[in-house]
Amino acid sequence: MRHSIQSLAITILLGSSCAFGATPVTLYKSPDCGCCSKYVQYLEQNGFTVNAINENDMDAIKKRYGVSHVASCHTTLVNGYVVEGHVPVGAIQKMLRDKPNIVGISAPGMPQNSPGMGDMKKGTLTIYAVPKDGKEPQVFSVE
Numbered sequence: 001m002r003h004s005i006q007s008l009a010i011t012i013l014l015g016s017s018c019a020f021g022a023t024p025v026t027l028y029k030s031p032d033c034g035c036c037s038k039y040v041q042y043l044e045q046n047g048f049t050v051n052a053i054n055e056n057d058m059d060a061i062k063k064r065y066g067v068s069h070v071a072s073c074h075t076t077l078v079n080g081y082v083v084e085g086h087v088p089v090g091a092i093q094k095m096l097r098d099k100p101n102i103v104g105i106s107a108p109g110m111p112q113n114s115p116g117m118g119d120m121k122k123g124t125l126t127i128y129a130v131p132k133d134g135k136e137p138q139v140f141s142v143e
């Protein structure tokens, strides 16, 4: 009896840690990219577990994941989506919640008002959705 209650408690614990635990992501970056490392810290401070992989040929990574036309410095993979560049976690969470049928989202270039780059000013950073069919990126959200 006691044993079954213990195993039930363990099951509940494991279940809840899966539901509310950190979201795992894989992030590719150049070994010497300072703003990329700052973005890794930002993700970790906001509920993500980051597997950061140093990669010398980032162009090949962007080609592989279909984000060359909206390229930034680092490329992040989360739940089958690509998150390109310094995208705020609010936009990532919106994508994971809404589950749109897209490649992913991007903050092209390295905007100064983005996490890991500089101070964010609410309502000034445009995040783009990257469609699957090679169509033009569209506005996903303004953060």
Ligand SMILES: [Cu+2]
Binding pocket: 035, 036, 073, 074, 086, 110
């Ligand atoms: Cu950067």
